Amino acid sequence: MRPEDGEAEAAAGAGLDADRERLARTSTAERVADILRDRITDGYFRPGTQLIEEKVTDALGISRNTLREAFQLLAHERLLVRRPNRGVFVREITATDVVDIYRARRLLQCAAVRTVTRSPVGLDAAECAVSDAEAAARRGAWDQVGTADVRFHQAITALGGSRRVDELMRSIGAELRLVFHTMTDTRGFHEPYLSANRRILDLLRAGDGPEAERLLTAYLNDAEAALLAHLQGPA
Amino acid sequence: MRPEDGEAEAAAGAGLDADRERLARTSTAERVADILRDRITDGYFRPGTQLIEEKVTDALGISRNTLREAFQLLAHERLLVRRPNRGVFVREITATDVVDIYRARRLLQCAAVRTVTRSPVGLDAAECAVSDAEAAARRGAWDQVGTADVRFHQAITALGGSRRVDELMRSIGAELRLVFHTMTDTRGFHEPYLSANRRILDLLRAGDGPEAERLLTAYLNDAEAALLAHLQGPA
């Protein structure tokens, strides 16, 4: 009955479902959100910074209403915080956030690892992320090591095979990058995990889920403790 | 330095952190979203219905911009779908959605169950939900049985202890209620799970995590199959 349901399979339009999203044009608010998201995740807007509506609308040449739609989008992604009648600020991650984030990661990532079988599939993205991290480390680009690390763990989570879970993990990854931007010694934080991630990947490829899970848990506990120490210290 | 950090503990304002949210007034857009969310989840707006901006603004006495903010909020919660230049519609859950949802539930809920110890805590909400479901069943209110079932499984997930995961599960629960509204034989669907949920709860209370997980997985597989059969059938 309805054109968008399942009738396409029968005719010549078979297998085009995956191309649907490429066809979707984005609204102005979404494009604005994309720009701001990039600026936040790459550290141009530091956590705590206020984004004043008038300034941004002038700089981007858009109307205030459109910008507010973009703000709301990013607030929903936890990259911005709206304080009513005071404005929007780049999110500042607290210690309780870190605790919750790592609790979520332990649940999500361990559950995902537990689904891998003897003949693991879909490890290409993880492999790519680990290689990128190692390459960035050789260049001394430790912030890029951080983003590659995030990508690696998103790839691990993706083994669970749920888009909804992946989306949550993507949001968590963005929050983590927010913390990274507040750190001074990025090398000291990221360097130990290069080999840890590589080992986890090898174990997964060998189909040794339980041991991979053990290493992953150790990594998560260690990283959580390091982040908490960082957040408690300079406060 | 900053007034909202930790200085309040010292003075007379100790222990007020928990009251912070009671003080937060909600914006108009959020309240509008609350209203629409209720109308959607209680089945007043059926899946597929278009929500026309002018009609809603007139009915609620708000401006178009504010309504569009509310729409965006609900679209982000997956209760509404925006089709560019065509309007917003109440979400219609498809078979692929159901598959993804149950994949996510298997990951989330099993991971949460696995965290319970010999002396389980925080089962009050689950107990309450099961009792409510049983009471609603005795009254023959099968739609309320459905919402209580959703609440039970949210309570299970909450054992994981992560706000972020809970939020995802809440969103999934709203999606499930959307499917329930498309069903005719709600009793036939929900009735078998009354005793299943009760048994899962008992096992959790006894601290028998592994057996609870086995039953939970069986429930999830069964419910998924039933929903898929329902969605494939009338199409």
Added chain:
DNA sequence: ACGTAGGCATTGTTGAACAATCCCACAAGA
């Protein structure tokens, strides 16, 4: 059956306006 053209409804985006709220600095009082 196919392509085209026009009309209509609806959404997308903008700009301006005004009210509500908050922050800050300064003054008054204990």
Added chain:
DNA sequence: TCTTGTGGGATTGTTCAACAATGCCTACGT
């Protein structure tokens, strides 16, 4: 010195009206 009013200025919250852009539908011609 510390606390408590009291403005003024800046910023956000919300509304309204207008116009452009888009998509759907129907009628028409081939």
